[in-house]
Amino acid sequence: MSTAATHHASTTEEREANPLSVVQEMMRACIQCGTCSASCPNASAMDLTPRHLWRLVQLGRMEKIFQSHTFTLCSACYYCSLRCPRGLNPSDAMAELKQIAARGHIRQYGDTIYFCRDFVDNVRRNGRLQEMTLMAAYFMHMRRPTLPLRFASLGWKLQSKAKVSLPTLRRGAPKLEALFRRVEEMEGDGT
Amino acid sequence: MQYLYYPGCSLEGTAKEYDQATRALLQRLEVRLTEVEDWTCCGASAAPGISRLLALALAGRNLAMAERAKIKADLLVPCSACYLNLKKTAETLRADPQAMRDTNEVLAEEELSISGKIRVRHLLDVLATDLGPSAIAGKIAFPLKDLVVAPYYGCQCLRPYPMFDDPQKPTSMEGLIRATGAEVLSWSMGPRCCGASHMTTHMDQGMQLSGAILAAARDADVIATVCPMCQLNLEGFQKQISRRTGQGEAITVLYLPQLLGIALGIPPKELGLTLNLAVTEAFKKRIAMNEDLPVLAVQRPETGRQPPCENLNDDEPISQRRTMGAHSH
Numbered sequence: 107m108s109t110a111a112t113h114h115a116s117t118t119e120e121r122e123a124n125p126l127s128v129v130q131e132m133m134r135a136c137i138q139c140g141t142c143s144a145s146c147p148n149a150s151a152m153d154l155t156p157r158h159l160w161r162l163v164q165l166g167r168m169e170k171i172f173q174s175h176t177f178t179l180c181s182a183c184y185y186c187s188l189r190c191p192r193g194l195n196p197s198d199a200m201a202e203l204k205q206i207a208a209r210g211h212i213r214q215y216g217d218t219i220y221f222c223r224d225f226v227d228n229v230r231r232n233g234r235l236q237e238m239t240l241m242a243a244y245f246m247h248m249r250r251p252t253l254p255l256r257f258a259s260l261g262w263k264l265q266s267k268a269k270v271s272l273p274t275l276r277r278g279a280p281k282l283e284a285l286f287r288r289v290e291e292m293e294g295d296g297t
Numbered sequence: 298m299q300y301l302y303y304p305g306c307s308l309e310g311t312a313k314e315y316d317q318a319t320r321a322l323l324q325r326l327e328v329r330l331t332e333v334e335d336w337t338c339c340g341a342s343a344a345p346g347i348s349r350l351l352a353l354a355l356a357g358r359n360l361a362m363a364e365r366a367k368i369k370a371d372l373l374v375p376c377s378a379c380y381l382n383l384k385k386t387a388e389t390l391r392a393d394p395q396a397m398r399d400t401n402e403v404l405a406e407e408e409l410s411i412s413g414k415i416r417v418r419h420l421l422d423v424l425a426t427d428l429g430p431s432a433i434a435g436k437i438a439f440p441l442k443d444l445v446v447a448p449y450y451g452c453q454c455l456r457p458y459p460m461f462d463d464p465q466k467p468t469s470m471e472g473l474i475r476a477t478g479a480e481v482l483s484w485s486m487g488p489r490c491c492g493a494s495h496m497t498t499h500m501d502q503g504m505q506l507s508g509a510i511l512a513a514a515r516d517a518d519v520i521a522t523v524c525p526m527c528q529l530n531l532e533g534f535q536k537q538i539s540r541r542t543g544q545g546e547a548i549t550v551l552y553l554p555q556l557l558g559i560a561l562g563i564p565p566k567e568l569g570l571t572l573n574l575a576v577t578e579a580f581k582k583r584i585a586m587n588e589d590l591p592v593l594a595v596q597r598p599e600t601g602r603q604p605p606c607e608n609l610n611d612d613e614p615i616s617q618r619r620t621m622g623a624h625s626h
Contacts, residue, residue: 147490151502179499181506182342183490184456188464195457204346218346221498225343226351233337235306244497256500260533267572269311282337284406285358289351292399 125206126171129163132199135192136160142186142196152176156186156196163199172210177203178218220247226286233281238270298427299329300373300418301363303383305525306338307376312525314569318554319375319420321567325558326432328423330373333363339382342494353396354403356386360417361409375420375554377524378493381453384417388458419454421469421523421553422461430472438562440478444583446556447482447517448474449510451527452490464488470521470553477560482517486510491530507531508538511548518580519549521556528552532575549573549580559584 124130143155154162154174162171171177180200187197207215208222224243228235241261245254254261264270280286308316323330340355360383363372374380390397390413401410448470455464462469467488471481491510495503507530514520522528532550539546551573558568565584570576 147506148495148502151499151505179495179502181452181490181493181495183452183493185452185490187457188459197457198345201342201345202349205348208347218498221494222343222346225341226347229338229340229344229355234309235338235341237306237310241497257497259537263533263574264311267574269313269572282355282358285354285403286351288403288406289348289354292402293348293350 124166125210126163126166126168129199129202129206130166132202133160133163133194133196135194136164137192139191141189141191145185145189146180147183147185148179148181152179156200160196160199171203172207175215177207178215220244223247230282230286231280298327299331299368300370300423301366301368301415302330302332303336303339303359303363303372303374303379304332305336305374305376305379306341307525311529312376312552314555314572315375315525315528315552317567317569317572318552318558321563322554322558322561325436325561325563326428328428331366331368331370333359333366333372336362339379341378341382344382350399350403352382353386353389353400356382357390357400357404357411358407358409359383360387360390360413360415361404361411363415364412365409371416371418371423373418373420373423375523376526377419377451377453378526380417380419381458384458384460387413387415387417419461419523421450421454424473424553424557425469426461430476433473433476433557433560436561437477439560439584441556441560441584442478444477444479444519445482445517446474446479447484447514447520448487449491449514449520449522449527449531450487451522451524452488452493454523455488470523473553473557474521477557479519479556479560482514484513484517486513491527493526493530496530496534503530504534504538504541507534508542511535511538512542512544514548515546517548518583519551519556521551521553523553529574532573535575547575547577549577550575 138157138161140155140157142160143149143157146152146156149155152175154176156176159171159174159176177200180197182197182201184197187195190196204218204222208219221244224240224247225235228240228243241257261270304316320330336359338355339359340352344352344355360372372383374383390400390411397411397413404410448467450462450467450470455462455467465488474481486509489510490506492503492506495506511531520531522531528550535547555568555570555573559565565571
């Protein structure tokens with residue numbers, strides 16, 4: 107992949123008219139060769155292959171795309187972007203689908219959406235990510251009592267090596283408030 | 298030789314030892330680092346999942362801070378995810394005037410602006426290209442003979458921008474590892490994905506991917522990494538993975554600058570070795586690592602490999618330790 111994606115921040119109206127427009131633009135030249143599917147380390151866990159997903163994107167099949175978990179299983183390894191014979195960037199297109207799901211508050215993608223949201227909220231407040239408070243917020247939002255248990259052993263190990271610090275209270279305005287607010291204004295997004 | 302330095306959030310938390318080892322190694326190699334002033338999170342993989350402009354602005358803020366620094370030098374980044382975010386943003390802004398205008402409009406809130414001139418470099422690129430194996434070979438204090446090292450590159454320092462290595466068959470670590478006297482494991486898993494943040498959001502799939510890498514490394518003594526997320530996935534979940542698959546031995550996982558630092562005779566404490574989550578007893582023995590001893594001596598292994606793997610600063614008696622997995626708690 108040599109060229110950077112050149113689509114621009116879309117306005118609220120454009121997004122509402124067709125939420126898929128940015129991804130469609132990115133994947134318009136897809137010839138359905140399947141190199142992305144063959145290169146994807148997560149394809150076996152996906153309900154739709156990446157190739158199939160891009161066809162649905164071209165056809166604008168919102169419902170089918172967002173019934174699928176395929177885009178949440180992209181781990182951004184960039185094999186597909188490296189190998190795409192059309193020079194497209196499917197990895198970044200997957201991230202765009204995550205954005206659409208996040209804006210649409212689609213509940214079934216809770217894991218991915220909450221993680222991304224809690225992450226950026228944390229950064230907005232602290233400037234630098236506090237890993238411990240991120241995980242606490244994520245567990246709280248997921249409301250799955252057994253979830254933290256899966257990380258208990260790792261958490262204990264990190265704690266015992268003083269690698270995670272307890273949250274420090276920040277006084278005053280969040281560190282990156284001005285920057286975040288400007289982004290929201292420019293994207294016409296009130297959330 | 299000097300660089301601007303962007304550690305990134307992980308290197309202040311779960312990857313403290315990567316920061317310590319990078320600084321200690323580069324100091325020994327007479328490289329000067331100037332930390333970027335008031336740096337903030339690059340946006341990681343989360344910001345691109347929320348908003349494209351936010352991702353540009355978060356990474357762009359740090360590029361702008363780097364451009365404002367007194368010294369003019371490349372920006373050195375040890376974390377592969379930070380590296381890719383900063384690099385991608387620099388490339389995008391250079392190629393796309395509208396994105397540049399939008400990003401500068403956001404940065405104006407903090408009286409910052411960005412030109413996109415700065416060059417973003419991964420630590421591995423600097424070690425392999427600017428310094429090279431000869432810089433290491435000339436300073437070896439403790440040759441790591443008889444040690445087999447699996448070079449693990451992960452994804453984001455290689456792809457999508459092939460800057461310093463073959464993105465599908467990388468070799469940039471090999472010369473550096475051989476310069477220490479160690480052997481390089483011949484394997485194909487070097488550029489494969491560890492699962493990244495799947496370990497949080499899709500744990501089964503994360504374990505599948507990390508498990509495949511751990512299984513393929515079974516003939517090595519050490520896996521060398523250049524990314525905090527790869528490191529944590531490979532060192533922090535060994536026991537859970539082996540419990541699932543019913544196989545898999547404990548294996549030492551080190552950051553590349555830790556491994557090189559050991560060979561240069563840098564004391565383990567300065568390399569943050571006590572902070573790693575997976576260092577086997579066999580490895581500790583082999584490098585005669587003892588927290589009280591600032592000096593290392595390389596010993597030949599006695600027989601075979603893989604006694605239990607424990608945390609370095611564990612003080613419980615050996616008889617009570619478990620015999621499997623990378624974790625003692």
